[in-house]
Amino acid sequence: MKKILIFLTLILGSLTFAQGQTLIVGMELAYPPFEMSNEEGRPTGISVDMAYALGEYLGKDIIIEDMAYGGLIPALKTKKIDMIISSMSVTEERKQSVNFSKPYAKSYLAMLVNNKSGIAKASDLNMKGKKVAVKKGTSGHTVAQKYFPNAEILVFDKESAIILEVSQGKVDAFIYDPLTIYKNWERNQDTTTPLLEQFETESQPWAIAYRKGEEDLGAQIDEFITEYKNSGKFNELADKYLGKERAFFKEKNVPFFFD
Incomplete structure (x- = not known):
């Protein structure tokens, strides 16, 4: 009996450790080229590449969870996912429910x-x-x-x-x-x-959402965003996925996401 209990304890401990090494990132794979699926049905796009880079920075495995946009914040609050990277704008209403990282892009x-x-x-x-x-x-x-x-x-x-x-x-x-x-x-x-002319008074900053009370994780995410931006990685993603569109926006004098 004692051996069985020890075995179960080891198994449970291993599961806990594995979960601690994994972050589930919620996004709606319906907004190409930021969030989408390839021909094999696997997640791909700017946000997906960024999520995997964040996982590498944190030393965590990343699982992408595809779900409806309106269900992302409820899923985060109920701990079905650990963060949201889904081209989500920071709003005062959303800030009542979740925390946001520093902005990594802006839109309107x-x-x-x-x-x-x-x-x-x-x-x-x-x-x-x-x-x-x-x-x-x-x-x-x-x-x-x-x-x-x-x-x-x-x-x-x-x-x-x-x-x-x-x-x-x-x-x-x-x-x-x-x-x-x-x-x-x-x-x-x-x-x-x-x-395409901006009719709002302010642009829409995009950021990574995480749960309230997890400020340590938020600080690490902010550090990642700063380093990723300074190393030119956001511009690399824009060139990889949005070269044609970026040129069009520049020609029309329209602000671009990572400008």
């Missing part, structure tokens, strides 16, 4: 509008009868309520469904980051127009 919100919507600038959307689509759980939802209170706001779970609605003219505009707007415009040039 742009619009994809239907060509027949009559919308030439952002303020044209703030009218009764106009319909604006947003993705559930994104900062675009909050911003739409603030900047376009007179428009009807429609909330969707899937980006693909929104693009179809805009392309068909069932909604007037889609609010999201400029990279997504640019990519969807490329695929729907006959029916849509990108409005």
Whole structure:
């Protein structure tokens, strides 16, 4: 009996040690080229490369957990994942639930509008009868309520469904980051127009989210971000995954994520 107990203790101890050497990173693999899956179904993209680099920096194994964007913060709070690296903007509302690292990138919100919507600038959307689509759980939802209170706001779970609605003219505009707007415009040039001009007063900083009370981990993440940035790794990722888009943004004098 004593030998069995000793064996079980060793097994449990090994499991605890293994778990301590592993970090589960939550992200929604639906935002290429930051978070996506390759042809074999494996996670890839800028955020994935960054997550693995962070794991190497911390001496931890990394497991990528794919889940719906709106479920990321609840999963973090209930300890189903250990951190979020999913192009997540820092907002005051989110800061009530989780901690954020120092920003590693910044973005802002742009619009994809239907060509027949009559919308030439952002303020044209703030009218009764106009319909604006947003993705559930994104900062675009909050911003739409603030900047376009007179428009009807429609909330969707899937980006693909929104693009179809805009392309068909069932909604007037889609609010999201400029990279997504640019990519969807490329695929729907006959029916849509990108409005890339920044209509917010401030940009949207992106950061890594972690649980409250885990400030030691947060300090290590901040150190990693500083070192990763200073070594030029963010620019390498941008060139690897976004060379064409970066050149386009520079030509149009549009701010880029890592500028």
